[in-house]
Amino acid sequence: RPRYNAIIGSLCREGKVRLAFGLQNEMVEKGIRPNISTYNALMNGLCKLGHVEGANELLKDIVEIGLYPNSATYNTLMGGHCKRGEMEKALGLAYTMVKSGVQPNLITCNILMNGLCKGGKMEEAKKLLIEMWDQHKLPDLVTSTILIHGYCTYGNMQEALELWYEMLRRGVVPDTFAYNVLINGFCLDGNMRYSSKLYGQIIKTGLTPDIITYNTLIDGFCRESDFQEACRIYDGMLNAGLVPD
């Protein structure tokens, strides 16, 4: 069963939901009962395609079968609503979740945080962050990256930097993903000196810049009409053994 779930999970992540449902049928035919993780994966696939109502129907099936929705079940649905900007529904689900005796976890918070930031509700996001501290759900790298991305998107680089340093002070270690977010923020801000500095930091800390790091920098230099530097970055990318996408 775990093997089926793993395959169904990755199919759903790629949006091949039809195939995933086919595999689920195959499981049943072989007498393997799909468990909650199987259904969570399928719900995730539907949500990724924007079919949140389909995922909701699946939730009803889950309960009818006698399976118990867990935190991943609710998190998946909440993420689907957040992606459509339906924050009220997402928050309503958080309430349903608690009422059903399922504890929201850090991922629940991160999903809500992302929904708020993407919707431009940075004040609400800040409130959620405070509430997380109160509930002893310490923000992790993902939480911080979401908030930093939010501030970068709205051009508030000083707030983004403050959060970055606050995160470092807490001993959270950024990965290439997090660096990419901040680099992009400075690129959008036209501050290629800082972007380049951060690129250097990635390497200095023993991390590896990825294709997105390079794409971001190339785009940043092109926006500044510094095509010479953009080409140098491009060459650096090839030297690093990466293939342009």
Added chain:
RNA sequence: GCCCUGUUUUAGA
């Protein structure tokens, strides 16, 4: 090694 959260580029309307 079963499921859920964070990053780049995207014309027109």
